[in-house]
Amino acid sequence: MHAFDVLGDPVRRRILELLATGEQTSGAVVTVIQQEFGISQPAVSQHLRVLRENGFASVRAMGTRRLYxxxxxxxxxxxxWLDRFRQFWGQRLDALGTELARGKRERRLREEAEEPPVGG
Structure with a gap:
């Protein structure tokens, strides 16, 4: 399965977001995913399996628990793969940064002009 096929599913993306915060038990993952997506425990387990089989997640046993x-x-x-496309949004982000800095400078100059003279 191609990486974007794996990541194309919102449930799998959410599972990866959960795992990005640190190792999680399968039970903890199932609880969150069931609440957010309303799917069954076997369906969540299937998504975990897809992530594991495609190398996005690993699992280790700790007693009876499975930690992902x-x-x-x-x-x-x-x-x-995305790196070749960063040029398209990099320039826009640079331009946004310039506009934000310009706005801050103009606001600061306006505030300085409005302040009464010290000792006046």
Whole structure:
């Protein structure tokens, strides 16, 4: 399965967001996903399996619990693919930064002009 096929599903993206905060038990993941998406425990387990089989997540046993965590490899591949498109939004972000700085400067100058002289 291609990385974007894996990431194209909102449930799997949300699971990765949860795992990005740190290792999670399968039970914790199931609880959040069931609340947010209203799907069954077996359906959540299926999404976890897809993430695991495609290298986005790993699992380790701790007694009877299963602990899931993010694996960075496939995400690094996605990042590398996206890298060729960053030029399109990089220029816009630079322009936004310039406009924000200009607005702050103009606001500061306006406020300084409105202040009464010290000792006056």
């Amino acid at each position: 965590s993010v694996e960075s490899g496939p995400l690094e591949e996605v990042d590398a």
